[in-house]
Every structure is written in structure tokens, then in C-alpha cells.
Amino acid sequence: MEQAKGKVKEAAGRTVGNERLEAEGRAEQAKGDARQAKEKAKDVFRH
Numbered sequence: 001m002e003q004a005k006g007k008v009k010e011a012a013g014r015t016v017g018n019e020r021l022e023a024e025g026r027a028e029q030a031k032g033d034a035r036q037a038k039e040k041a042k043d044v045f046r047h
Contacts (some may be wrong), residue, residue, distance in 0.1 A: 001030030001032070002028050002029070002031055002035065003028070003030075003032035003033065003036070005025075005028055006008050006024075006025045006027070006028030006029035006030075006031075006032060007025065007029060008024065008025070008030065009021055009022070009024055009025030009028060010022050010024075010025025010026055011025070012025070013025055020022075
């Protein structure tokens with residue numbers, strides 16, 4: 001969810017020329033990627 005929200009923010013920021021919004025979008029995507037990686041790692045250790 002965070003990844004999708006981040007992509008929308010990044011695209012919106014790029015469209016209107018707002019670098020701060022674009023950066024926030026990239027940060028949210030990175031946060032989502034990290035959370036997803038953490039969940040995958042937990043699944044690997046459960047099995």
C-alpha cells in the first residue's frame with residue numbers, strides 16, 4: 001500500500017514540479033519496500 005501511495009505522490013510531484021512531494025513519494029516507496037523485505041524474511045525463517 002505504501003509503495004502505491006508513494007508512486008502516486010512521486011508522479012504528482014513530478015507533474016506539478018514539486019520536488020518535496022516527489023521526494024516524499026520516493027521515501028514512502030522505500031519504506032514500503034523495506035517493510036515488504038522484512039515480511040519476506042520473516043516468512044523464510046518460519047518455514
